[in-house]
Amino acid sequence: MADEVQELAGRVQQRMAPLVQQEAARRAAMGEPQDERAIATSLLDDVLAAVIKDWTKAGRPFLDFEQERQVKASALAEMFGLGRLEALLADDGVENIDIIGSDPVWLSYHDGRVERAAGIALTDAAVVQWLQRIATRMGRTEHTINESRPLLNMELPGGERLAAAIGVTDRPHISIRRHRLPTASLEVLRQRGMLSTAQLAFLRAAIRAEKNVVICGRQKAGKTTLLRALCWEVPATERFATLETEFELGLHRHRDRFPAVVAFEEREGNTERWENGKPVGGVDLPKLVWQSLRMHTARTVVGEVRGGEIVPMLNALAVGGAGSLSTVHARSAAQAVHRMVLLCLETSAGWTPEFAYEVVANTIDLIVHVDLAQRPGHLERRVAEVVSIEPGEYGRPARTHLFMPATDGRSVPTGNLPTDIEDYERGGFDRTWLTSGGDGDWPHDRSKP
16 A cells, blocks of 8 residues: 555645645735645645545545555655655664665665665656755755756755766666764764774874874765764864865754854856856855865865865965865775875876875875775774875875784784874873784774674
8 A cells, every 4th residue: 555655645745736835825925924834734634635535536445544644744745855765764774775766765774784665756757856856945055956957966954965866877866875973973983893992092182183184985984974073073162164065074063062163065056157167156165175264264174075176175284274184985095195196186287196196295194094894794884094194205105004904804003103193192192002012902892883
């Protein structure tokens, strides 16, 4: 009966939508409140009765009380919420939801399980309509997805990240990523087995010492989770900027902890174009980086460096910025260096490889590599490398491994010290964590997801 309930909910929503708009317009003309959800709720019983009358005339089965309740809830969710997606997001164990048209959706859980669930709509066309409604009404700013703008990236009301494509793919494709640990501190991540006590102490001191830190790893490795935890080490009184293509860090939702954070989000332009081909009204990350520097911010946090924003960010660090935090897709600390250089070269035709390597060497202090491994019954995310960066021979980045994986897979101190160890000690770090020869004090239970 699930498909019948969804079909009825769709019919109710389609019949009710114009009635709600008409009533809202009438109330606006009279100077009365125009709460569309309240209007829809007042009309819901009559509209449902009319739809059920047509339904049963066509020989379809009668609905019991519980089924009518489900139809009402689904109809309101279709009009003002996320539709079937709401039930999927209610499962705290779900980390990723992947949708291909009207097919059953794919659910990826924190423990590595992958399951299927009912689709979010009955047809591919209905999925596109759902996407268009979500884009228009559910974002912090209005977004668009249609034939001329086939890609959509946005934050859902609950903080989940949605990425979608239509037209340029065989069918509508949607991926939704949720962050299960929005307020996790470094201590919480240590307890969950993501990092050792020594790594926690070192990274905490790095924030206090205003070191420029890049977190690298592959998709789903936990880069954003660790980045957010590092942000929770920033003093509450500090004014700093976060820059993202779509909000994921969510620090601005915790004004009690981050009262002075300046949260920037990239904005897409409209269909009109300037002479240089850029959309009118659009504001990209490179421009936001420069803007943040004019707004008395102490440090810059870039959710993910993946394009032209890297050049203004590195330039800002080179002229005195400090304490920058960011992430980049790379499978090792060494690859992260090459990735940043490649982005510089792709962005600025005037840069040479030698100059790009020199800038990276002089601006980045630490690279933290987060690894993802499948273990029996769970996915294990852990800090695999912590590497200190400084200028080396011919200006190239010299890497000093401070933590590296041991034979059991845990990342342990190498015995090396960074040349700027005194900075970390002023931040409260005890250098014996790196030189004592221990494993860094990993928590005994590392099986937690």
